[in-house]
Amino acid sequence: MKKIVINGGRPLKGEVVVSGAKNSVVALIPAIILSEDVVTLDGVPDISDVASLIDIMEVMGATVKRDGDSLEIDPSGVQSMPMPYGKINSLRASYYFYGSLLGRFGEATVGLPGGCDLGPRPIDLHLKAFEAMGARMTYEGNSMHLTTDGQGVHGAVIYMDTVSVGATINTMLAAVKAKGKTVIENAAREPEIIDVATLLNNMGAHVRGAGTDVITIEGVERLHGTRHQVIPDRIEAGTYIAMAAAVGEGVKITNVLYEHLEGFIAKLEEMGVRMTVSEDSVFVEKQVSLKAINIKTAPYPGFATDLQQPITPLLLKAEGRGLIMDTIYEKRVNHVPELARMGAGITTIGHQISYEGPSDLHGAQVKATDLRAGAALVTAGLMAQGQTEITNVEFILRGYSNIIDKLRNLGASIDLIED
Ligand code: EPZ
Numbered sequence: 122m123k124k125i126v127i128n129g130g131r132p133l134k135g136e137v138v139v140s141g142a143k144n145s146v147v148a149l150i151p152a153i154i155l156s157e158d159v160v161t162l163d164g165v166p167d168i169s170d171v172a173s174l175i176d177i178m179e180v181m182g183a184t185v186k187r188d189g190d191s192l193e194i195d196p197s198g199v200q201s202m203p204m205p206y207g208k209i210n211s212l213r214a215s216y217y218f219y220g221s222l223l224g225r226f227g228e229a230t231v232g233l234p235g236g237c238d239l240g241p242r243p244i245d246l247h248l249k250a251f252e253a254m255g256a257r258m259t260y261e262g263n264s265m266h267l268t269t270d271g272q273g274v275h276g277a278v279i280y281m282d283t284v285s286v287g288a289t290i291n292t293m294l295a296a297v298k299a300k301g302k303t304v305i306e307n308a309a310r311e312p313e314i315i316d317v318a319t320l321l322n323n324m325g326a327h328v329r330g331a332g333t334d335v336i337t338i339e340g341v342e343r344l345h346g347t348r349h350q351v352i353p354d355r356i357e358a359g360t361y362i363a364m365a366a367a368v369g370e371g372v373k374i375t376n377v378l379y380e381h382l383e384g385f386i387a388k389l390e391e392m393g394v395r396m397t398v399s400e401d402s403v404f405v406e407k408q409v410s411l412k413a414i415n416i417k418t419a420p421y422p423g424f425a426t427d428l429q430q431p432i433t434p435l436l437l438k439a440e441g442r443g444l445i446m447d448t449i450y451e452k453r454v455n456h457v458p459e460l461a462r463m464g465a466g467i468t469t470i471g472h473q474i475s476y477e478g479p480s481d482l483h484g485a486q487v488k489a490t491d492l493r494a495g496a497a498l499v500t501a502g503l504m505a506q507g508q509t510e511i512t513n514v515e516f517i518l519r520g521y522s523n524i525i526d527k528l529r530n531l532g533a534s535i536d537l538i539e540d
Contacts, residue, residue, distance in 0.1 A: 123518075125511040125525070127502035128534035129484060132370040132407070135531050139358045139376040140166035140522040141190065141351030144427075145313040147214035148290045149320055149351065150174045153194045154183070154221040155297060156324050158346040161193045165351055166522040169515070170212050177204065177215065201226035203264060212519070216244055216287060219267060220294030223256055227273035230266045246281055246288035253277035254295055254303065276301030276340060284309045284420040289336065290317050296338040297326040305336040311421040312381045316352045323347040355381035357521060358403075360431040360496045362386075364528075365405035366394045367435045368503045372531060375402040384424045388414060388432070392439055413441030413478055418449050430456050430493040434500040437465050437480040445474035455490035456497045462487055463501050463509065484509040492520045499524070503533055512540060 141164035151174070153160045165171060167190070175185050175192070182198035204218055215231065222229035248258060254274040256267040276299050281288055289309040294317075296303035308314070310332055318331030324347050327339035358377045365372035366389065379386070379398050386398060392411045397404040413436065418426040426449035433456065436443060447453045451472035460467050462485045467476040484507030489495030495517035502509030511517075514537065517524060525537045 122512065122540040123514050123537055124540040125499065125502070125514045125517070126536045126538060127484075127499065127509045127511070129482070129502050129505035129507060129509060131368075131503070131532055131534055133365060133368050133372050133503070133528070133531040133533060134370050136373040136375060137361050137527050137531060139353045139361065139374060140164070142166070142313055142316065142354040143168055143170060143520045144286070144311075144354075144356070145316040146171060146351050147174060147212065148217045148294075148313065148317045149349065150178060150192070150194070151217040151221045152294055152317060152320060153178075153196050154181075154199050154218070155224050155294065155321070156196055156344045156346055158197060159193060159195045160320075160324065160346050161191060161348045163191045163348065163350045165190050165192045166354065168522045169519045170214065173212055177218070199225070201228055203230035204232055213242060214287075216247060217291055217294060219247065219251065220291035223251060223254075223267055223269070223274055223295045224298045227269040227271065228267060230261075230264050232264050244287070246283060246285045247291045250277075250279045250288060250292040250305075251295060253279050254299060274299040276303040276338075278304045279306065281305065281307040281309075286311050286314065289314055293317060293321065293328060293331075293336065293338060296340065297321050297328065298342070298344065299338075299340040301340055303338045303340070305338075306334070308334050308336045309420060310334060312352055312355065312378070320347070320349045323349060353378055353381070356425065356427045356431075356493070358382060359385045359425070359428045360500075360521070361527075362389070362396070362403055362405060363428075363432045363435045364500045364503060366396070366408055367438060367500055369405050370407040371404070373402055373404045377401060377403050379403075384422055385428055385432075388416060388424060392435075408438070411435070411439040413439040413443040413476070415443050416445040418447045420449070426450055426453060427493050429453065430497040431500065433460065433467070433474070433476070433497050434482075434504055436476055437467065437478050437482065437501075438504070439478045442475065442477040445476070446472070453491075456494035459487040459490070459494070459498055460501055463505055465501070481506070483507050486510045486512070489513040489516045492516045496521060499528075499535075503528070
């Protein structure tokens with residue numbers, strides 16, 4: 122097991138470059154199975170989820186060459202075969218193999234997905250879409266077998282009862298080579314969905330309306346190779362902007378698409394955070410005084426659920442009291458007791474988080490309970506007086522590429538050590 126040790130109270134200064142989006146690339150890599158020849162991805166983040174997906178692709182017969190932040194994947198050798206359960210279970214996004222294998226072979230046998238503990242994370246909407254497209258489902262142990270009895274999937278009109286990023290993307294993956302037309306109604310509108318649709322269309326698919334709540338896909342016979350630049354990670358960007366506002370004395374965050382963070386930046390401005398937003402960067406000054414605000418998460422373009430934990434340490438610096446409500450994952454509150462151990466004035470009342478600032482944080486031994494909770498503890502450790510030890514940091518390494526180096530380059534005293 123690894124742990125992160127931080128000596129807090131040191132200001133951050135300088136520039137940090139945001140990497141490619143985790144929640145895009147974990148769908149882009151499985152999507153390449155649908156192509157008959159080589160696809161190259163540029164701007165791939167150096168995170169353990171990507172390493173896991175490369176392992177899975179190679180087990181299935183793909184050839185993968187990594188050159189810096191580029192991945193060249195030749196999927197022509199991929200066979201229709203049961204997925205390796207061990208690796209599948211390591212990340213929730215492995216469910217994207219259901220859609221891409223169904224789309225290419227008309228069948229898929231995949232271990233049930235793992236991922237962060239954010240409370241129940243069903244995949245009923247994914248399965249509802251696959252059934253509507255002609256797939257029959259059986260369970261064998263920890264695996265689920267989807268089959269179309271050799272017919273392949275066909276188009277369908279699918280209404281998503283809940284706005285779901287994963288179900289929207291997975292349905293697109295199954296639909297691009299289906300017989301006929303598929304319409305996804307009440308689709309999610311996240312930028313990562315547009316990124317996957319852009320890759321698919323550049324491979325020869327006909328996807329229209331990605332980024333709106335109605336997506337139409339006309340099935341095609343073949344998909345071919347292409348080259349694709351992964352969009353910047355808006356959640357990593359938001360995490361570093363919050364860190365810069367919490368402990369920075371002049372930090373520039375670059376490779377940021379402002380339109381992907383409008384809801385987040387609006388809330389920072391409501392707090393009184395002083396920053397300059399340019400075309401592809403945000404410069405955050407040393408803050409003078411901050412006002413407590415309320416946060417309520419919502420599907421894109423609302424305030425992202427993935428940013429409610431990373432912004433919380435910054436909220437703890439503000440004058441006054443506020444409430445945080447995550448409407449997407451109401452159980453996404455496991456960071457609260459850990460922050461309280463560091464002296465934060467924060468508690469949960471049912472599924473609502475209540476905080477009162479400013480809090481003077483002190484170092485403590487804390488544990489990361491999920492990816493974004495871990496990021497919040499890193500920020501709190503940078504703010505706290507004294508030393509903070511964070512365990513279970515494998516979660517953090519799943520989604521934040523080179524976080525130790527990036528923070529060291531900004532002046533943080535932070536180490537990753539074997540526990
Ligand atoms: C994606 O998860 C992200 N992960 C999550 O980021 C993010 O928090 C989430 O979208 C919401 O934005 C990836 O993209 C790999 P959903 P996903 O389907 O697709 C319910 C991170 O920190 N639901 O949009 O799994 C679900 O329970 C991770 O990077 C169903 O009921 O999320 C939730 O309440 C954490 N049935 C809501 O929909 C389903 O079949 C939104 O979930 C699917 C989802």
